[in-house]
Amino acid sequence: MTKHTFQPLRCAVLVLSDKGSKGLREDTSGPALVDFLRHSGHKEILLDLLPDDQQQIERCLIKWSDEDAFDLILTCGGTGVSARDVTPEATTAVLDRVMPGFGERMRAFSLEKSPHAIVSRALAGTRGSSLIINLPGSPRAALENLEAVWPAVGHLVAKLQGDQTDCGSD
16 A cells, blocks of 8 residues: 555545445445545545435535535445446536546556456546546456545645645645
8 A cells, every 4th residue: 555645635425326225235345445534544435325326426425525625525336337336426416627647547557457347437526625536346447546636635625725725736
């Protein structure tokens, strides 16, 4: 795991799983992401689980961005192509800006490990001063994708929250 230091962030992790939300499957992806965040120095971390329902996902992302003011919101799951995979649609519906480089980097990184990464629709973007990143549902893929973009997270959040330093100087 690459170490990148920046100010501790207020983080939230939203796992999307129909079976998990019904107690039919134990979620291991959410706890793996929480561990990654804790080991990266972030202490305030919320973990929640919802079914693959676009309206519920949208409401949660809006609340966490607008009311709870989380700096970083990670979603996990729902980035494939099955009928219930609606996380990118829900996320896009609430974003102010899409950050295409994040999805490009995550897929490029994952393609080095699996040809199936090409079907991932994971993306990232901003809403207010929050960065929202969609990650795949498996613990391994979620951590690999987060690791791939992690060097840019602190910089992007700082810029969202008013950092005026020149990008080339940090």
